[in-house]
Amino acid sequence: MSSKKEFIIMGVVEGYLCRAIGRCCDVPIRLGDQFDAVYRYKPPATLEDYAKEPELEAEERRVSLRVEAIQSYERPVSHLSPGMTGTLQLSGVGCNFLGPGWVLGVSEDS
């Protein structure tokens, strides 16, 4: 199981504060959390590869984004639990790097 805080992005609405729609991975995401990397994983080549840990597809991009608000099922919430879908309202730098299929995360060296 991955112990990294990650958010799989499905869609993005850009603005003064950008909003990313997606799914929380294995570590809960809370208000105030900071993300500093965006990356993609290689799609599994075979069905058996789904049982392995994912590998990065390309070099990660550096961002500095803070979770200002979280919404799920049309309600503001304090956190997203693993597997939950929702919308993160983010402030900071790097929203332009976000897009469907990308993963918002924390870099190894932070």
Add this chain to the structure above:
Amino acid sequence: MWLCDLLLTRPQSIPLALRRWLHERCYKNAEYLFRGTTRGFPGHDGVRELHRTCTSTDPLVATLFAIESSRYGEGVVHIALRRRFRRLIVPANNYENLEREVAVNLLPVTFAARSDFTITAQQARDILVNLALANIPPAIANLNHFHLALVIRARITEEHVQEFIKRAIRVAV
């Protein structure tokens, strides 16, 4: 027939063989909800706080959830008549299209207790593979791979859904 109505209230109080017979007799081609999860899992605190159970009208989606949930215990697919929950259905979340999601205003354990049948992730996968639905991984190690499996999954037809239900009812214990 009054026995058919009994299925709408307390399905699990009815012996399995009779439940199977009633489903085939009273609810042929009915709409069902499917939920893939870990057996006995009460739901994460975030979901419990929102008082929501995520289900799907697509058994393949539920099966992928069940396979992913097998990381934590026995992955299962709960199957329930949709009409039992019609007053409890609330707007779905952002992934309505991707997951064919139907959100139910119930705690996950309550939904599990009110479901009609439960089969294992392996049984659900075997049924779908036998229906010639490909690209269903036998195991999923993380949510990134799970998400990808959801995105690239085969499109299921209403005939597939009905056949899935028929076969799942037969193997449920």
